[in-house]
Amino acid sequence: MYEIIEKSEIFNVHKMVIKAPEIADSIQAGQFVIVMGNEYSERIPLTVSDWNTYTGTITLYILEVGISTLELARMKIGDSLYAVTGPLGIPSEINNYGSVVLGGGCYGIGGIYPIAKACKETGNKVISIIEARYSFMFYHEKELHAVSDQVLYATSDGSKGEKGKVEDVIREMLEKGVKIDHAFFMGCTQMLERCSEVTRPYAIPTTVALNSIMLDGTGMCGACRVSVGGETKFTCVDGPEFDGHKVDWKELYTRKSAYIERETVVYQSYSHGCMAERT
Amino acid sequence: MELTAKERMAIKRHGMAEQPPDLRNRNFKEVPYGYTPEEAVAEAQRCLSCKTKPCVSGCPVEVPIPEFIALIAEKKFAEAARVIKTKNVLPAVCGRVCPQENQCEGKCVRGKKDITQAVAIGNLERFVADYERENNLMGLPEIPKKNGFKVAVIGSGPSGLTVAGDLIKLGYEVTIYEAFHRGGGVLVYGIPEFRLPKKIVETEIKALEDLGVKIYYNSVIGRLHKINDLFNIMGFNAVYIGVGAGLPIFLDIPGMNLNGVFSANEYLTRSNLMKSYLFPKYRTPMIIGKEVAVLGGGNVAMDSARTAMRLGAEKVTIVYRRAREQMPARAAETHHAEEEKIEFKLLSNPVEIYGNEEGWATGMKCQRYELGEPDESGRQRPVPIENSFFEFDCDQVLVSIGGQANPLITSTTPDMKINKWGYIEVDDWGRTNREFVYAGGDIVTGAATVISAMGAGRRAAKAIHEDLIKETDETLRPPGAETEEGEEE
Secondary structure (H helix, E strand, C coil): CCEEEEEEEECCEEEEEEECHHHHHHCCCCCEEEEECCCCCCCEEEEEEEEECCCCEEEEEEECCCHHHHHHHCCCCCCECCEEEEEECCCCCCCCCCEEEEEEECCHHHHCHHHHHHHHHCCCEEEEEEEECCHHHCCCHHHHHHHCCEEEEEECCCCCCEECCHHHHHHHHHHHCCCCCEEEEECCHHHHHHHHHHHHHHCCCEEEECCCCCCCCCCCCCCCEEEECCEEEEHHHHCCEEECCCECHHHHHHHHCCCHHHHHHHHHHHHCCCHHHHC | CCCCHHHHHHCCCCCCCECCHHHHCCCCCCCECCCCHHHHHHHHCCCCCCCCCHHHHCCCCCCCHHHHHHHHHCCCHHHHHHHHHCCCCCHHHHHHHCCHHHCHHHHCHHHCCCHHHCCCHHHHHHHHHHHHHHCCCCCCCCCCCCCCCEEEEECCCHHHHHHHHHHHCCCCEEEEECCCCCCCCHHHHCCCCCCCCHHHHHHHHHHHHHCCCEEECCCCCCCCCCHHHHHHCCCCCEEEECCCCEEECCCCCCCCCCECEEEHHHHHHHHHHCCHHHCCCCCCCCCCCCEEEEECCCHHHHHHHHHHHHHCCCEEEEECCCCHHHCCCCHHHHHHHHHCCCEEECCEEEEEEEECCCCEEEEEEEEEEEEEEECCCCCEEEEEEEEEEEEEECCEEEECCCEEECCCCHHHCCCCCECCCCCECCCCCCECCCCCEEECCHHHHCCCCHHHHHHHHHHHHHHHHHHHHHCCCCCCCCCCHHHHHHHHC
16 A cells, blocks of 8 residues: 655655555545655645546655655655555635636645646636746646646746746736736745735735644644634644635744754754664 | 352452552553452452442443452453453453443442442453453454445444444454554553553454454545445445544633643644654654643543653643542542642633743643532532632643544535534434444543443444344345355355
């Protein structure tokens, strides 16, 4: 079970295609899985960027940020993940909105693809905007092009598309009077907040896919709680998608940083190679 | 040599030897060591074998208590374990976690004057189950021919394991779907190692697998498969829902989302299931509190407090709204917690958690309570005392004030009848309003005990058997059932 069929690296993002036929059969846009590389691993929530019911596979893009994602990244084709649980979370609400903008950064470049696809299939005009530091850090572009009416790029160095970020592209569009009926954003928390702030003055309904710390992913622990419109919500069962204009971003940053100190300790000791002796 | 009643009455209850408190509050090894065979025999001799068997009436699964105790007195330990197992599939677990003082031991005539002198039924149950397991005497019961019916059990906690155990022995094909990567439900994510060693749970699950129960892990029903799919696509004839309680409740006071504030579920799941007490070998990190406050007075609160102490806290305080006598925790747990230098602030309720600029908890403001008029249940209601507040420092708060129903299954099974709190409505035998769908345990009752969940599982297994066997017409019996029977042989 959960064999790695295909694996590649795009800078710091690792693509993994995993055998998980039941998940491929039941997953919908906007849902995620929780994976464990081995029996000692953390449970990490990951957006599913693509799936294929014929081959029975799901595609994950994993951003290497700490020990657990690093250990996942070191796994090879033919290895099997210890656990893949899902699909989890409420699927994206896809309606015929009219003109839809999808913004993605880091893992969200791949992550917005299923939502873009579902939006396209529902008859929306789909504009996908993806950001990266440099032009060579984009991935899953061909697929995204296939389901988008337009794909726009933003890079920090200006090496592809606009110099800047997704929010800059959207701001420009809005200033020019481009009509946007709904916006979806997926990526790091800073990006989600900044993009939401750009759409707020225009009152564009804005959906953000949050990535808070999770443990079980079934609502049992409350680790992933966020304040949305003054109410406490669980990202795993009430989300992961929420109204970007109502999220308490400050609290989310704080809660997401809770384990950084502990994680740094283990990450550093791993990098220095003393982990093997200790375990 | 047969003892007279008078001789039996003269024997004092045998306590179980334990790790000393200031040693054990820094390790995760089990607290009581268990009886020696001599102690078990001597304790068994205290039983008067009352004709009326009041102890059995106190047991939610009606374990034949005097019978198994008599076998212990005759040193037939493995036989005693087998007698228990006719009614209880998890004796090693129940001997450790049942609130015996409110159940079997609470009814024991020897404890009438002084409950601490009841026959130590729980200790004896634990002893024989451990004896059987440690000496590899767990024989496989004979499994009848497969009857052709397939039953899906959702959740591998105490109630699910009971249903699975009962039905596999009746010839059903049983498949358990478990959301986590390990089986046992609350027995592995909730109850700590020092109270219930995980190898015991693993052995019990292995035993079920040896009987032919299939377990699929990482399977969240409601998402991976819907209840209707289990019938229509997977071909099950009945479904049992034993998914446990679910969502933790947080207080509606300022500071509940500060860093350092955890649900007990999260805290215990990190430590128990993810084994972060063995961090960094196990990668799931845990925040170690220095001054820890635990909200609540149940077993989960005690487990959280004692875990915090073992992880290295300097001070652990339990904050509970009611009085000592009203604490729902097992007597043994409160006692152990006290011995381990956990402090208790009773008749106190937090009104605010204080935090620093970085968003971490730093302290708590509480209001003092007093006991007022009794409520409908007869318990004296805690009433806040006006203008009576106190504060104390804490960098970690573990919230253990109960839960609410997890909507994962009920929200994806639209026609399932639930009550106003979201728990599934069932009849006395665990039947839901949906034909051939049954439920039991915390998803029906809200947070309760391991043994009551097992009792519910036992009743539901009976109902499933009755309902399926009654309806043995062609429409229900899956095609090819007969050939399957042949293959199973």
